[in-house]
Amino acid sequence: MRRRAPRAALLALVLFAAPAVTASLAGCQAPVRAAGDDRRAVAAPLPPEPAPPEPGATFLARSACAGGGGASFTEVSCASERAVARVLARFNGPRADGPRCPAATDFVLHVTAVDRGTSEEDSAPEGYACMRNLQAPHPGDPGRGGGPLTVPGDCVYAERRGVVKETACDGSGRHAPEYRVTREVGARPDCPASTDLYVHVGGGTPIGCARRLV
Secondary structure, eight states, rough: OOOOOOOOOOOOESSSSSOOEEEEEESSSSOOOOOOOOOOOOOOOOOOOOOOOOOOOOOTOOOEEEEEETTEEEEEOTTTTEEEEEEEEESSGGGGGGGGOOOTTTTEEEOOBOOSSSSSSGGOOEEEEEESSSSSOOSSSTSSSSSOOOOTTTTEEEEEEEEEEEEEEEESSSOOOOOEEEEESSGGGSSOOOOOOOOOSSSSSSSEEEEOOO
16 A cells, blocks of 8 residues: 655745846846836735645645745644744746746745655645745845845845846845836836836736836
8 A cells, every 4th residue: 555645745945035037227228137116115915814724635735834944844733833934825837837926925935746656645746835934024025125026115226237136125135225116017118107127027917117216
């Protein structure tokens, strides 16, 4: 008789910080590779609290909690003192080809595929989990300078020619903020005329409209 795959599985941490994203200055310049409105950043709204996962459900299903840190996490009860983060969304397949995580995501976990036997019950496909810390800090919140996504309220700086990366809007990071993303739109023409920088943020509205701060 085959034994079921254990509920605790090794997870590879994909991202703690915002990745480089495509950006270009407004005007006639061509798009370049990259990693403001002067409004104050506001906290991203959290998704509605989902129902607890049923026993035997997908490993790290939505609303489940994880404990651990560094390069590996395990699924634990959300009531456990070991719990450090909750799953906001869970998707199968490679992240590059999958849906975008919710805006409140603090970090993303890659779930390694487990192949044990021929039944789906004994195996688990490759996937990723969008995680939110149970306690502060929340690097994914707008303006905090971290997290795996670039969202309205985030600030960026020019790391080198043609490349911008996220940094804290309050100036507490290693680099001073130079632009702030004011909104996400479907295409560049949808950005306001005051836009100084276009940032590729992905998802259904892939263009971030940013204004210069300095």
